[in-house]
Amino acid sequence: MLVVEDLAVELGDRLLLKHIDLEIPPGETHILFGPNGSGKTSLLMTIMGYPQYKVVGGKITFKGVDITRASIDERARLGIGMSFQRPPTIHGLKTRQMISLCAGGDQPDLEEMAERVNFAAFLDRDVNAGLSGGEIKRSELLQLMAQKPDLLLFDEPESGVDMENIALVGHTIAELLQKDGDLALPGAKTIRQSRKARTKMGLIITHTGYILDYLEADKGYVLYDGVLSCGNNPREILHCVGQYGYEECVRCTLENN
Amino acid sequence: MHPREQLREKALAAAAKAAAIGEDIDLSQYQRTAPPQSPMAEADLCSLPQADLDRLLLGGVDVKSQERGGTYIMKDTSVLHCSSKQEGVEVLPIRQALEHHPWIWDYYWKAVAVDADKYTASVELDLHDGYVIRALPGSKTIFPIQACLYMDQDKLQQNVHNIIIAEEGSELHIISGCVTSEHMRSGVHAGVSEFYVKKGAKLSFTMIHNWAEEMKVRPRSAAIIEEDGLFLSNYICMKPVRSLQMYPTATLAGPGAVARFYSIMVGTPITDIDAGSRVILNHPHCRAEIVSRAITGGGKIMARGHLVGNAPDIKAHLECRGLILGGGAMLAVPQLDGFVDGVEMSHEAAVGKIAQEEILYLQSRGLTEDEATATIVRGFLSVDIPGLPPQLQAEIDRAVQATNEESM
Numbered sequence: 225m226l227v228v229e230d231l232a233v234e235l236g237d238r239l240l241l242k243h244i245d246l247e248i249p250p251g252e253t254h255i256l257f258g259p260n261g262s263g264k265t266s267l268l269m270t271i272m273g274y275p276q277y278k279v280v281g282g283k284i285t286f287k288g289v290d291i292t293r294a295s296i297d298e299r300a301r302l303g304i305g306m307s308f309q310r311p312p313t314i315h316g317l318k319t320r321q322m323i324s325l326c327a328g329g330d331q332p333d334l335e336e337m338a339e340r341v342n343f344a345a346f347l348d349r350d351v352n353a354g355l356s357g358g359e360i361k362r363s364e365l366l367q368l369m370a371q372k373p374d375l376l377l378f379d380e381p382e383s384g385v386d387m388e389n390i391a392l393v394g395h396t397i398a399e400l401l402q403k404d405g406d407l408a409l410p411g412a413k414t415i416r417q418s419r420k421a422r423t424k425m426g427l428i429i430t431h432t433g434y435i436l437d438y439l440e441a442d443k444g445y446v447l448y449d450g451v452l453s454c455g456n457n458p459r460e461i462l463h464c465v466g467q468y469g470y471e472e473c474v475r476c477t478l479e480n481n
Numbered sequence: 482m483h484p485r486e487q488l489r490e491k492a493l494a495a496a497a498k499a500a501a502i503g504e505d506i507d508l509s510q511y512q513r514t515a516p517p518q519s520p521m522a523e524a525d526l527c528s529l530p531q532a533d534l535d536r537l538l539l540g541g542v543d544v545k546s547q548e549r550g551g552t553y554i555m556k557d558t559s560v561l562h563c564s565s566k567q568e569g570v571e572v573l574p575i576r577q578a579l580e581h582h583p584w585i586w587d588y589y590w591k592a593v594a595v596d597a598d599k600y601t602a603s604v605e606l607d608l609h610d611g612y613v614i615r616a617l618p619g620s621k622t623i624f625p626i627q628a629c630l631y632m633d634q635d636k637l638q639q640n641v642h643n644i645i646i647a648e649e650g651s652e653l654h655i656i657s658g659c660v661t662s663e664h665m666r667s668g669v670h671a672g673v674s675e676f677y678v679k680k681g682a683k684l685s686f687t688m689i690h691n692w693a694e695e696m697k698v699r700p701r702s703a704a705i706i707e708e709d710g711l712f713l714s715n716y717i718c719m720k721p722v723r724s725l726q727m728y729p730t731a732t733l734a735g736p737g738a739v740a741r742f743y744s745i746m747v748g749t750p751i752t753d754i755d756a757g758s759r760v761i762l763n764h765p766h767c768r769a770e771i772v773s774r775a776i777t778g779g780g781k782i783m784a785r786g787h788l789v790g791n792a793p794d795i796k797a798h799l800e801c802r803g804l805i806l807g808g809g810a811m812l813a814v815p816q817l818d819g820f821v822d823g824v825e826m827s828h829e830a831a832v833g834k835i836a837q838e839e840i841l842y843l844q845s846r847g848l849t850e851d852e853a854t855a856t857i858v859r860g861f862l863s864v865d866i867p868g869l870p871p872q873l874q875a876e877i878d879r880a881v882q883a884t885n886e887e888s889m
Contacts, residue, residue: 272845273845274841275841295844295850296841296844296845297844297845297847297848297849297850297853300844300845300846300847301847305845305846306845308842308845311842312836312838312839312842314839314842314843314856314857314860315860315861316859316860316861316862316863316864317856317857317859317860322846325843325846325847325848325856326846326847328847350860367846371846371847
């Protein structure tokens with residue numbers, strides 16, 4: 225379970241996030257909507273532990289551990305992983321080595337794993353060197369497949385991905401989050417049991433909502449000007465934003481409060 | 482007058498001449514003699530003390546390996562072993578060549594000037610020995626030839642002169658290690674190397690330096706590459722050295738000739754390195770590439786590079802990257818000189834630190850900050866060198882790896 229309570233975050237001297245409350249129980253995937261610059265990426269980076277995002281109020285708890293002040297690698301080892309929007313290039317480090325580092329102790333079959341996200345041809349390239357937007361997304365997915373985190377943070381996983389690969393990316397994310405419709409999880413006999421057997425948690429930023437075609441998300445939020453609102457059905461939010469815009473969405477929330 | 486006497490006269494005149502750049506070493510502080518060593522058969526090399534064998538290995542010289550085409554080992558002032566297992570490749574001590582092979586005079590001091598400075602002069606006046614490696618026309622080496630200049634006696638000035646010739650259409654690969662023994666602290670190494678790459682030949686020369694902390698080193702190298710020839714020079718210096726100054730120069734003396742220099746250097750707090758590479762492109766369709774990667778952890782590293790374009794339709798690139806990790810100074814001095822229409826030369830120089838963003842990214846995959854830093858540094862130093870045989874790339878990777886494990 226991820227619990228974010230009354231979180232306030234500063235970047236530089238600017239207050240980016242205010243009074244954020246969020247709970248993701250095991251097995252659930254939540255969706256984060258919001259206009260550009262509303263603080264979505266900042267929220268993910270704060271949960272991941274990027275030090276430039278300074279927590280000035282509230283706390284973050286993961287698996288019962290207060291991680292508000294934990295370093296990035298401590299969080300990673302506790303089971304948090306992130307797919308970045310614009311990860312840096314690392315010269316001299318082959319993607320193959322990177323995947324191996326992500327996997328840690330038990331080494332997977334790299335070639336087979338890369339084949340699954342159509343990335344085998346890039347294994348001997350330096351990490352992220354000269355990759356297109358869509359290729360970066362698949363590289364990030366591959367790293368998460370090896371890392372096997374319990375909480376997966378996705379920053380716009382479908383942006384820049386071409387039509388041919390969008391289904392591949394969507395299905396892979398669903399699989400990573402145990403939302404791929406494969407109800408025959410090990411040991412589960414009924415659908416109900418299978419739902420309960422899900423342990424992975426997800427938080428996904430999306431503008432287009434394409435990802436919703438591939439997985440059933442449990443909850444959606446709108447982040448607007450650093451404030452999190454609405455805890456509704458994600459498809460409904462997407463529909464509402466598409467029709468009335470974010471402002472209307474937020475006004476509706478304020479009225480409800 | 483015999484050519485040797487003429488050279489001697491010139492050398493005498495330059496005996497006190499300071500080098501154009503670098504600290505001026507007082508050579509009178511060092512001895513130029515050491516007890517002679519008796520030559521050893523190849524089989525006996527394996528029985529050298531394990532400590533010595535380990536040191537040789539650090540310089541890429543493996544006396545037990547079957548994957549070497551020939552071996553030259555010089556200890557202090559004399560030759561310990563010299564042999565070739567490879568048909569078409571001659572390996573012989575230079576003193577022997579000077580005595581018995583008149584052809585050597587076509588090459589001896591023909592690429593490097595004997596009176597360039599006091600170090601070249603000293604090598605001529607008190608020559609200890611050195612190797613001559615020659616690949617006969619059309620011969621192709623399967624395994625690299627290994628050479629080691631080993632220093633054991635403290636306060637010694639070792640004077641070495643090497644000549645490497647790749648005859649027309651031949652292919653020759655050399656790994657040359659310069660190593661000091663475990664207990665040695667200070668000394669001077671003056672080494673002249675002259676490379677001749679004939680028409681259509683290919684020569685790769687990989688030099689690994691493993692010096693003692695108070696060593697002062699003055700390599701003096703030059704290469705002449707003829708039409709369609711390729712000269713590939715790799716230099717690795719990752720262990721502490723007090724003072725190193727060199728500026729090897731390749732002259733592309735025929736159309737289509739190519740020179741590539743790759744250097745990897747790591748400086749510790751006591752280090753003062755001034756190392757560059759220069760390529761002079763004299764004919765159309767010549768190409769050159771100079772790549773250097775340097776890290777200082779407290780010492781000073783000056784990375785120079787110089788490309789001279791004297792003919793149209795040449796292409797050359799210079800890339801100098803340095804990291805400062807924990808103090809020290811890193812200076813990058815790239816220079817491009819174009820003298821005619823139609824040259825195409827570029828350079829790229831960067832001095833900086835490890836990007837925080839990269840460390841954090843690796844941390845998000847579960848690496849600690851230290852592990853992430855070491856991984857990025859290893860990546861920074863790993864350079865893919867096209868055209869290098871796998872055994873030599875493996876030696877380079879091993880040298881980089883060993884240093885990483887020690888220092889990180």
